[in-house]
Amino acid sequence: QKEVEQDPGPLSVPEGAIVSLNCTYSNSAFQYFMWYRQYSRKGPELLMYTYSSGNKEDGRFTAQVDKSSKYISLFIRDSQPSDSATYLCAMRRGSRLTFGEGTQLTVNP
């Protein structure tokens, strides 16, 4: 079983839609949970960071962690064409980050 699983998509939505991105994980040792955004041929850029179960909001983005189910989500409200990118979930154990496969999102005008 993979440590982190993420549906790679691709996901295509109209502008203004609510987007839901999800990851599951198997290793209970993961302490911190992150969402990164990666544009084509660029490095990952941190969007959201959380370490406890529950919701964390930042503008149009909400990160949700459910440690009992080993499940994390990222919601994007009022999606914009500029949100088109690959979204990577990542989990930290010790000094290393373990990434999901990434979900490719396209927001159509």
Add this chain to the structure above:
Amino acid sequence: EPEVTQTPSHQVTQMGQEVILRCVPISNHLYFYWYRQILGQKVEFLVSFYNNEISEKSEIFDDQFSVERPDGSNFTLKIRSTKLEDSAMYFCASRRTGGREQFFGPGTRLTVL
């Protein structure tokens, strides 16, 4: 805004050759990392480095790989004898003491022919 920089942006080499990928972390950061991303695959951790020592490495980081901080600003990844399967994007990242975020550079695309 300070950022991690990497050179070169693209490196082409022949199988069996040595390559050195260079990174300049953010100036007040003390924790450094290398990750790689093979085309179409996930980003994978290679190594973390702190206080001039490797603090953690993955199973990918075998004897062909080494890291060094040759001076106060650079952080390098050396691959001694490149293989075709080393072709990937290599990302450097850095983190400040007490910080949560690893800041990633733009990557070096390594192509091994």
